[in-house]
Amino acid sequence: MKKAPAPALKCNGCILLAVTLLVYGTAALFAPDKTLAAAEESLGILMKILPILLVVFFLTALLNTFLKPKSIAKHLGKGARLRGWFIALFGGILSHGPGYVWYPMLADLRSQGARDGLIVAFFYARAIKLPWLPVMISYFGIGFTLVLSFYILLGAWLQGIIADKILVKHET
Numbered sequence: 001m002k003k004a005p006a007p008a009l010k011c012n013g014c015i016l017l018a019v020t021l022l023v024y025g026t027a028a029l030f031a032p033d034k035t036l037a038a039a040e041e042s043l044g045i046l047m048k049i050l051p052i053l054l055v056v057f058f059l060t061a062l063l064n065t066f067l068k069p070k071s072i073a074k075h076l077g078k079g080a081r082l083r084g085w086f087i088a089l090f091g092g093i094l095s096h097g098p099g100y101v102w103y104p105m106l107a108d109l110r111s112q113g114a115r116d117g118l119i120v121a122f123f124y125a126r127a128i129k130l131p132w133l134p135v136m137i138s139y140f141g142i143g144f145t146l147v148l149s150f151y152i153l154l155g156a157w158l159q160g161i162i163a164d165k166i167l168v169k170h171e172t
Helices: 012-030 032-066 069-073 082-094 099-111 116-125 130-140 142-166
Strands: none
Touching: 012 032, 082 116, 082 142, 099 116, 116 142, 130 142
């Protein structure tokens, strides 16, 4: 007889907040001055990044409103050819932030029929960071930067092809 799955926690952020408040409360008992200074510093950092967070939330909402995984997945499915590779590689270059932020969207695309190889290529192409290209050019020159970027994209494409060969989806 199968056990029913345990209910998922509804508020992981609430747990983190509770633990943080508990740690601050405990620290305040032993060193109130240092705890207050730490809290002020944390609040200062929050105020600095709050505008960025608001922009990210807005852009995420905008993307979720207008880009539907099903419409993107049709370009990244079994029949995807050059357009699918272009979307995966170019999307990887344009994507920013930590990789785990992209997991839910890519899982949704995969469940809608996107090929595994294109998802792998997307992650591999993320190695090219647009904001860092001018710095890289200033240190290493434009020739080196272009050649390295070309090889990263070539590697992304090859990894995607290998993943498509190895990770064959079994339809049940």
